[in-house]
Amino acid sequence: MKYFEVTCEIRPFSQDAADVLSAMLAEIGFESFSETESGLLAYIQQSAWSEAEMQALVRDFCLPGVEISYSLAEAPDEDWNQVWEEEGFQPVEVGDDIVVHDVKHTDVPQVKYDILITPRLAFGTGSHETTRLVLRTLARLDLEGKDVIDAGTGTGILSIMAVKRGASRVFAYDIDQWSVENTKDNLLLNGIEYRTCGDSGNHSGRKEGVVLALGDSSLLAHQSKADLLIANINRNILLQDLPRFAVSVKPKGRMILSGFFRADMSTLTEAASELGFSLLKTENEGEWAMLLFEADAFGGRDV
Numbered sequence: 001m002k003y004f005e006v007t008c009e010i011r012p013f014s015q016d017a018a019d020v021l022s023a024m025l026a027e028i029g030f031e032s033f034s035e036t037e038s039g040l041l042a043y044i045q046q047s048a049w050s051e052a053e054m055q056a057l058v059r060d061f062c063l064p065g066v067e068i069s070y071s072l073a074e075a076p077d078e079d080w081n082q083v084w085e086e087e088g089f090q091p092v093e094v095g096d097d098i099v100v101h102d103v104k105h106t107d108v109p110q111v112k113y114d115i116l117i118t119p120r121l122a123f124g125t126g127s128h129e130t131t132r133l134v135l136r137t138l139a140r141l142d143l144e145g146k147d148v149i150d151a152g153t154g155t156g157i158l159s160i161m162a163v164k165r166g167a168s169r170v171f172a173y174d175i176d177q178w179s180v181e182n183t184k185d186n187l188l189l190n191g192i193e194y195r196t197c198g199d200s201g202n203h204s205g206r207k208e209g210v211v212l213a214l215g216d217s218s219l220l221a222h223q224s225k226a227d228l229l230i231a232n233i234n235r236n237i238l239l240q241d242l243p244r245f246a247v248s249v250k251p252k253g254r255m256i257l258s259g260f261f262r263a264d265m266s267t268l269t270e271a272a273s274e275l276g277f278s279l280l281k282t283e284n285e286g287e288w289a290m291l292l293f294e295a296d297a298f299g300g301r302d303v
Contacts, residue, residue: 002046005075006030006054010039011067019129019287020063023261026234028053031176039068043075089117094132097139100157103189113139113164116189117155118182130258133283133290134232135161137256143167146227149248151217151241156183158230159210160190171223173213180214187212217241225250235260239271246275249295254280258290265289 008025010017018040022033025040029048034041049072058068091101097112108114138158144166150159153172162170174180180196187194187210194210213219221244229249231238238257249255255277257268262284268291269279277293284290 003031003043003075004046004049005073006042006044007036007071007073008039008042009069011069012065013038014066016287017063017066020261021061021068023234023288024057024061026259027236028057046074089127092127092132094135095139098135098161100135113161115157115160115164116186117157118185118189129285129288130232130260130290131157133285133288134158134230134256134258137281137283137290137292138162138165138230141165141228141254143228147171147224147250149220149223149226149229149245151220151229151231151245152233152237153183153212154179154232156186156210156212158232159183160186160192162228162230163192163210164190167228170210171213171226172210173215173217173219175214175216177214180212183212217244220244220248223248226253228254228256230256232256232258235264235268238268242268242271242275246272246277246295249277251295251297253295255293255295256290257293258288260289261287262289263287265291 008021010021018035021040025033025042028050030042030044032043054070058070061068089102091099091105091108093099093109098115099108099111100115100117101108102118103116135158138161143162145168146166148162148167148170150162150170150172153159153174156172159170159172172183174183184194192210194212197211197213225248227250229245231241231245238260245255255272257272260268265282272293276296278296279291280294281292282289
């Protein structure tokens with residue numbers, strides 16, 4: 001799997017501009033980002049790269065007075081891995097109860113939920129606002145003995161948190177082979193056993209633990225309904241996959257959506273409402289947002 005490394009310069013640089021740019025890049029297929037002093041390093045599979053889409057993004061960047069420029073280079077897989085292995089990431093504290101860190105950083109606060117992550121080509125170290133929003137929500141939900149779906153698992157961080165909160169079974173999937181392999185490593189780092197299933201995803205039994213699969217939301221057709229579905233993806237994928245998410249949630253089950261801006265909340269809320277979900281709670285951190293829904297007495301439904 002070959003990737004391009006795109007160096008993005010933001011003038012003038014600001015954290016808000018970097019956050020907006022990363023979200024817009026994610027919507028055109030970029031998978032991971034590293035912040036620099038003047039912008040971002042962004043990574044995309046070569047097969048997903050579109051010069052036209054990138055030029056349109058730069059031309060139509062939504063923050064007034066901010067200019068974006070970029071350059072493109074090939075990113076060998078081994079170079080990427082070496083960067084993560086050598087540098088890791090700084091520990092991230094999420095509220096008073098959660099800390100996320102890598103194996104290189106062990107001098108961390110002693111809290112209720114200690115999550116070890118070795119990131120590769122995937123989101124999910126807790127450094128992004130949407131990951132923190134979902135982690136805080138999971139820390140407040142009753143997941144004891146519950147079935148959970150983690151859609152687009154990334155590093156597996158949300159699956160790990162669900163297990164630590166008492167979930168009996170988590171079905172986690174991602175379209176990226178790197179993410180699936182990364183999730184395997186991270187589950188083992190946290191002492192969590194897993195099993196994998198083939199592309200059919202046909203493991204609907206009630207055995208406990210994490211079931212991990214490579215693929216997209218079509219895998220959900222082979223799964224039993226969940227008490228909770230988590231999807232921290234981007235706005236466009238959420239809207240595309242919501243009908244499949246809806247029929248995968250039990251009556252009165254919950255659904256957490258994140259990975260989008262506050263400005264997108266009404267669009268996603270309306271789409272979920274049409275599929276039988278009521279909005280229970282909204283939270284935001286800066287411009288990023290999270291929505292917590294509950295299915296009606298008949299469960300989520302397709303339309």
